[in-house]
Amino acid sequence: MTAALPLPPGSTLGILGGGQLGRMLAQAAARLGFDVAILERETDAPAGRVAAHAIVGAYDDPAALKALADLADIVTFEFENVPAASVEALVKLGVEVAPGPQALAVAQDRVDEKSFLNANGVATVAFAAADSAESCVEAAAQIGAPCLMKTRREGYDGKGQVWVEHAAGAAQAFEALGGRPVILEAPADFVRELSIIAARGRDGAIAVYPLAENHHEKGVLRRSVAPAKVSATTAAQAERIAHKILTGLAYVGVIGIELFELKDGSLLVNEIAPRVHNTGHWTQDGCEVDQFEQHIRAVAGWPLGPTAARAEVEMLNLLGDEVDGWAKYAAEPETRVHLYGKREAKPGRKMGHVNRLRGPV
Structure with missing residues (x-):
């Protein structure tokens, strides 16, 4: 049975995936009065420990999916590699999944993704x-x-x-x-990497966050600085890109869009992620409503919240044993610590992040 929208507080939101994104989504949902049910393959998952319900099972396990469907009024996911068949199974069980299957299918195949982008007037390499x-x-x-x-x-x-x-x-x-x-x-002759976090509500309303400038090491995001120092022309160009993608997918929820800024000021889309995104973690301490609450608002049919930046933020990922420096970060008055509750600090593993407040925008 389709859930009544907007979803009232006290309802249960299901999340496929129990990692750090699921954990922060669950925390945001709890602030809005929702219970959360997590489906995750591993026991003792970070998200499961902060949720009302934790179901342990494979994402394509019929019994686990049935248990999630019995609990949840609406289901979302924390990462895009959820099996499409699992989403179809939940829909057959009478539970809506947002974002929808089109966004998931497009993001799961890089050729389909770039073909979709080009067909909707968005440039890529x-x-x-x-x-x-x-x-x-x-x-x-x-x-x-x-x-x-x-x-x-x-x-x-x-x-x-x-x-x-x-x-x-x-x-x-x-x-x-x-x-x-x-x-x-083809390689992109870019001068820097940017990203934009955007959301689309069930009523078609779109909310866009300020751009972030991102720095990677060995293919892994090391830090983001936001709002990025960009011209009004670049910001407007990024917003147009976000609108085209969200509208083309009839999207519901938050999406992350990675961009290359070229020497001539034009933007190319590198890839899209149909979920909350690492480059949007700065919004937790830099914006009026962060990306996690925004995603919950969108999938639950609530009005989207304001996206204005309240502060300039540098987000730094804590990889592996860097998390052992939590006490140092906690002692910095301008730093906000976000730890993911992972039990083992493996090399290169994302264990948490810190947001350093650089001052007002």
Whole structure:
């Protein structure tokens, strides 16, 4: 049975995924008076420990999905690699999932993603699809080397991708990535990486946050500074991009859009993430309503909240044993500490983040 909207406080929101994004979504939902049910593959998951209900099971486990459907009025997800079949199963069980299946399908396949973007008037780098060693060589010759080869599906934080320096080396790169279907992308001659976090409500209303400037190390986000120092023209360009994507997907919820700023000031979309996003963590301490509450508001059918920046923020990811410095960060008056409750600090693992307040906007 379809839930009545707007979803009233006291209702239960389901979340597929129990990591840090699920944890922060659950905390935001609790502030708005909702109970949260988490479905996660592992016991003792970060999100499960702050939720009213924790279901342990595979995302495609029929019994686990049935248990989630019995508890939840609406379901959302914390990451885009949730099996599409799981979303379909929940819908068949009478539970709405937001964002919808189109956004999930587009974001799960890099060729489909860039094809969707181009079809909706959003520019990307040139790209080509390939599914064999021979077609990879042909695609690399077409795109021009050097180019970046990525698996079409899955892969994140720099995983599942390799640079192809010469077209002849594309076959070897294809095998190194497991012989799976790939996309080859032309390099972007960008001056910096930006991102925009945006939301669309059930009534079609759109709210956009100020841009963030992002810095990566070894494919992993190290820090974001926001609001980014951009011209009014660049900000308006990014907002137009967000509107085209959200409208084209008939989207409900928060979306993260990664951008390349080129030397001429134009913007290319690198990728989209149909969920709350690491580059939006600064909003927790820098905006009137953060991205996590905004996502809950959108999927629950509530009015979207204001996105104005209250402070300039530097967000720093804490990777691996960097989290052991929590006491130092906690002692800094201008720093806000956000820890994810993960039990083991593995090298490169995102264990938390800090938001340093640099002063008023």
